[in-house]
Amino acid sequence: MLELTPKKLSDRSTLRINPIKTCQPVGAMYAALGVHQCMPHSHGSQGCCSFHRMFLTRHFKDPAIASSSSFTEGASVFGGGSNLKTAIKNIFDIYDPEIIAVHTTCLSETIGDDLNGYIQDAKVPEGKLVVHTNTPSYVGSHITGYYNMISGFIKYLSTAIGEKNGKLALFPGFVNPGDMREMKRLMKLMGTEFIMLPDTSGVLDAPMTGNYTMYPKGGTTIPDIRDLGNCELTLGLGELTSEFPADFLEKKCKVPYKTLPLPIGVENTDAFIMALNQFSKNEVPYEIEEERGQLMDILLDSHQYTNNKTVAIFGDPDTVLGMAQITLEMGMIPKYMVTGTPGAAFDRKAAALLEKFGVEGCTAKQAGDLFELHQWIKNDPVDLLIGGTHGKQVARAEDIPLVRVGFPIIDRYVHSYMPIVGYKGAIRLAELILNALMDRQDRDCEDEDLEMVM
């Protein structure tokens, strides 16, 4: 496996090999699927749309609907205005969504299509909506596309009517429906009134009933998106993902905001609960205290198996930082932290995290790739790998256990239903990490050393 990856690092400035990111539009598509009765629409040639639906479907094992402007060469030269207008008419005629959320591709961005103008000229049925965002694939990553689409909804819909609604605006970060469910559960337990955008729970983890519905029950409703402008405060989870839309909502509707890391691990979840506590002024209920206490109990019980174990973490920036946090809390050393998404803030935050725990000798890299991470591992190996499915090649090549966390996980089932956030999510992560390390110990030890009790 990956035999052609040399151990010797080379000075590679241009050739990207085995990326840890993909392009903007799929993030926008994911965000749009988190809006109730919304049809995501890809304004470009149809290959992008098919690829992005494929990516989401493979991760969630659930339908991911979206339409395309289906550019031809003619449209690519003369502009895609009529393609978009035709598409909008057809989508409302045939698929009848409440709202179409348009994003762009490198094609329509390179030719400079004016989406504002096109949408204004389009025939939109009474009571229906079309919103858009620009998502050039040659800028940032899918994370960028995700927050651009959230901001697109805000731009078109959120309005401050001058009267506060007493609610918290919650941007969940680029996480699974299972995580969004867990965040909502915690907010409900904390007695926090909230609006979450997007909310893919009930959409990309919809139940099997025998009846397919194109627009499942889940998703943030349009009235709720409008009402975001009247929230008391925005809480953006995942600082590198949610700050942009939080800031955008503040600029547009004067909703003040605060950002926090994704609530992965003890301290990050504590910070989330404290923020909810400060917001709603409600006491933390025993149920949450009990969960936290269970987590503490588990981490203490098992610390000997994780202490000083080295780990390489790759994936989306906020997820990698969150996973670095929990592994540090478990006494592990996040030797390599790599995200494909560009942005120097990642490096700074990773450095701050290591400093906080007094851990040295670790490397963090933004805009990195799996090829380089593999080379680092060849030179100085780790005990565990944490990230998405694409890490399985490195895991196999170097015989390192892989704990699957993040996007995309296209070779396992169930994961998207289960949280990694909150104390509950931390308990699950602890189990995943411990199982991986302890299975490895069982596999590798001599017969006479196989322990019955561990």
Added chain:
Amino acid sequence: MDSRDKVLDKYSSKIYKNRKEHVIEIDGGEPQVIAADTRAIPGIMTNRGCCYAGCKGVVTGPLKDVVNIVHGPIGCAYYTWGTRRNKAKGDENTKDFTQYSFSTDMQETDIVFGGEKKLRQAIKEAVEIFNPECIMISSTCPVGLIGDDIHAIAAEAEKQYGIKVLAFSCEGYKGVSQSGGHHIANNGLMKYIIGTGDAEPQKYSINLLGEYNIGGDGWEVERILKRIGYHVVSVMTGDGSYADLKNAHTADLNLVQCHRSINYIAEMMKTKYGMDWIKVNFIGLESIKKSLMDIATYFGDPELLARTEAVIAEELDEIEEGMAYYKSKLDGKKAAVYVGGSRTHHYINLLKYLGVDVILAGYEFGHRDDYEGRDVIPTIKIDADSKNIESITVTKDETNYKTFHTPEKLEALKAAGVPLEKYDGLWSDISEGAIITDDFNHFETEEFLKLLKPDIFFSGIKDKFIVQKSGVPSRQLHSYDYSGPYAGFRGALNFAKDITMATYTPVWNMVQAPWKSEPTLVGSLGGME
């Protein structure tokens, strides 16, 4: 009103006018004509992909000893990394790059100032790190728009590094589907690779064209062919290599599995090298038998024929019991088959053998000849959307041109039923009354599903869970749901086993919650006792 009209009538007049030509009900007597290979309707949720997917994703990507650099922003390279199951295996002489994804990862500055500098540097780095024998460059949407001259860069790099470097202008917006990409890939392979090798011709040499080794299909077919005694010179392109492809011209016969994606090369090799081609189908027992007999008949060696018959008998014997069992489980069921450009037809005979009738079928990007047979080719008009897909002409290669048979012998073989340069299309095997939809979309899929209620639905990943959530067993015929091989004798058994499993999984009996069908409140209603 029949099902076709019921579905089409729901469209607005404009879409109706377009789609009615693409949705056909097979009706005996009348000659059938279908509209195909035309642009997709914006917003209709087509299942199609793009030209890049057809070129890099399908045809050139599987070549294992090639560093295929995707010139563009990261997405296109990312989505074709390990997602199509074109299995490959390197050895001490052959590097296998299929586990990797290579991209120039274009940024905003590259769009503004051009990406040529970056591409040159990427090639340099690929040479330094991997020392490949061949590099291919695949364009994505913005490359054509900003005017990067990838062909000039390829020529320059070829000179500089002394390796083969070729470029494919397969921007996603070209043509109307993956199909344009196949054509572009065929042109490139024909122009720059095929015929550049110097291997000695061997006896009973064949090329396997349009076989991408999904789930090991190609390996299973090769196993059978080698058992009989053929020498497989090259496979285009599953587990294929640049090294083998160079010598493709030394074979005696081309076998065409996927007509859509590779018929261009088959035709051009006939013109340039005099090499005959026949349409084969290694899916389904009857089709495999016929294909193997056709190949043997072509070579005309009685020993080869005898060996072919013996191998067929042995292989059939091995799977007979299993096939009979699965047939007993599947007999009488109805299927829908919607795949890309060839499998829809290829699986019909296998399904028939298992007692399953295909009542609903279509291609994403087949042309009229894939539906109606190659005889209609002279009547096909290339429309404005595809006219910029280059069609190259080749001339006779005086050095390497050779004919295996005399024209008279070829006529005799044709008369004997050997499909020389002949493909009859989906029409030839589909049942009376079946509904065909070309460039199928979500709406029609859902509506026909409701109206015709097939027992099992074969298509791709985007449909799979939609169909399954509707309560219909669904199997992917692109990825085989991570199973396979499905080709060859053993593949047929795998296929039969997989669809039996999909149909009989116990979950189907549990989908409805008991409280939905049984009155749970009996006897406990207030005031009733």
